[in-house]
Amino acid sequence: MKIVHIVPGSGGTFYCQNCLRDTALVRALRAQGHDVMLTPLYLPLFADDAALAEEVPVFFGGINVYLQQRFPFFRKTPAWLDRLFDASWLLRLAARQESSTSARDLGAMTLSMLQGKTGNQAKEVARLVDWLKDQEKPDVVHLSNALLLGLAPQLREELDCPVLCTLQDEDTWMEAMRPDEAEACWNAMREAGESVDLFIAVSQWYADKIQKAMRIPAARLKVVHLGVENEIFQPDALPFDPPVIGYLSRLAPGQGLDRLIDAFIALKKQSEFHRLRLRATGGITVAHQPFIQAMRQKLEAAGCLDDVEFLEDFGKAEREAFLRSISLLSVPAPGGEAFGAFILEAHANGVPVVQPAEGAFPEVVALTGGGILYDPAQPGAYEEALAELLSRPDYAASLGETGRRAVEKRFNIRVMADQLAAHYQECTEKTGTEPAVISTVCGK
Numbered sequence: 001m002k003i004v005h006i007v008p009g010s011g012g013t014f015y016c017q018n019c020l021r022d023t024a025l026v027r028a029l030r031a032q033g034h035d036v037m038l039t040p041l042y043l044p045l046f047a048d049d050a051a052l053a054e055e056v057p058v059f060f061g062g063i064n065v066y067l068q069q070r071f072p073f074f075r076k077t078p079a080w081l082d083r084l085f086d087a088s089w090l091l092r093l094a095a096r097q098e099s100s101t102s103a104r105d106l107g108a109m110t111l112s113m114l115q116g117k118t119g120n121q122a123k124e125v126a127r128l129v130d131w132l133k134d135q136e137k138p139d140v141v142h143l144s145n146a147l148l149l150g151l152a153p154q155l156r157e158e159l160d161c162p163v164l165c166t167l168q169d170e171d172t173w174m175e176a177m178r179p180d181e182a183e184a185c186w187n188a189m190r191e192a193g194e195s196v197d198l199f200i201a202v203s204q205w206y207a208d209k210i211q212k213a214m215r216i217p218a219a220r221l222k223v224v225h226l227g228v229e230n231e232i233f234q235p236d237a238l239p240f241d242p243p244v245i246g247y248l249s250r251l252a253p254g255q256g257l258d259r260l261i262d263a264f265i266a267l268k269k270q271s272e273f274h275r276l277r278l279r280a281t282g283g284i285t286v287a288h289q290p291f292i293q294a295m296r297q298k299l300e301a302a303g304c305l306d307d308v309e310f311l312e313d314f315g316k317a318e319r320e321a322f323l324r325s326i327s328l329l330s331v332p333a334p335g336g337e338a339f340g341a342f343i344l345e346a347h348a349n350g351v352p353v354v355q356p357a358e359g360a361f362p363e364v365v366a367l368t369g370g371g372i373l374y375d376p377a378q379p380g381a382y383e384e385a386l387a388e389l390l391s392r393p394d395y396a397a398s399l400g401e402t403g404r405r406a407v408e409k410r411f412n413i414r415v416m417a418d419q420l421a422a423h424y425q426e427c428t429e430k431t432g433t434e435p436a437v438i439s440t441v442c443g444k
Contacts, residue, residue, distance in 0.1 A: 347403030370403020
């Protein structure tokens with residue numbers, strides 16, 4: 001089966017769960033014997049496999065997309081000029097600016113992208129579709145998330161093969177827009193989604209939520225939980241001398257780092273936890289530097305700054321070392337997430353988690369058995385949950401081991417690849433095409 005994954009890149013500036021999900025999936029599908037191509041959009045990929053991220057040129061280069069949105073002149077420029085703006089070094093430089101990936105500022109551009117061949121980036125749509133039709137000739141096209149649905153009608157029409165689309169955290173992007181822009185984008189997604197053969201949600205919680213928002217027929221929506229490459233992690237005894245809380249996500253207020261720091265300061269005031277440490281990693285964008293500086297000032301005022309580390313590097317080797325250095329992991333993202341891949345990475349290393357009972361976190365923690373939940377609306381509940389594991393090393397280790405076994409048996413990337421390959425096969429049989437798959441991925 002030939003598979004092409006189209007994946008919006010993050011430029012490698014932050015811990016991109018979707019990028020890691022899709023690059024790991026490509027490797028797993030290749031291991032099964034499928035012919036799989038990863039096709040990045042907007043920015044270079046953040047991937048544990050550097051070679052995989054460089055196999056194909058970036059389509060819909062972020063600079064070109066911006067210029068075509070703002071200035072009609074660039075919608076007609078020749079290909080040689082467009083290629084200059086698609087240079088990897090230039091795109092990585094642009095990626096360092098948070099404004100390049102902020103939903104609040106990109107409502108109109110998001111809508112234009114969802115309009116596909118009638119949007120301002122129609123030239124980019126034609127370039128990608130022509131390349132796939134002439135060079136790849138896929139059996140299946142898999143879009144990484146619903147923000148890429150503007151491609152679906154043209155892909156379905158020109159390639160005459162099934163189109164699938166993963167659903168993960170699109171709602172958080174939409175909720176950051178102005179209400180009128182968000183509604184226009186939802187409408188465009190619903191319309192373009194009619195060209196999709198099958199939607200794949202990463203959790204049942206998110207499937208229920210997004211099905212209502214996009215009005216997806218139940219027959220065209222399946223749930224495939226995330227998986228990780230658990231073989232790359234080497235579980236070890238949890239360190240409790242001293243105890244260390246870990247945070248793995250973008251270092252930004254939207255992911256709850258400020259809430260974790262408040263809880264850390266509160267715990268440090270208790271004699272039992274006076275040696276407690278905090279380690280946080282996941283990438284800091286230029287726009288979030290003031291936030292990190294404010295957190296440093298808060299920690300310094302509380303006399304805790306020396307016990308906190310903000311780690312800049314978060315590649316594969318660095319994440320492995322990070323996970324071996326912590327007693328538990330917690331990312332108190334407000335409102336929760338569609339899944340939370342960091343939970344699986346922690347569990348793969350035998351690390352338990354403490355998460356708010358929001359979003360898909362209750363579903364994931366219940367299935368893995370590798371952590372505890374707390375009510376974010378109840379004052380002091382977060383601190384109590386953290387203290388419960390920090391004060392009971394044996395219990396924490398037991399939860400971590402339970403989570404590790406769950407990843408090994410159910411939440412590893414091989415299981416995810418098997419399930420998706422079965423859906424690919426089913427879709428190709430329904431449309432009468434021979435098996436071949438192309439996948440498109442967008443980063444969070």
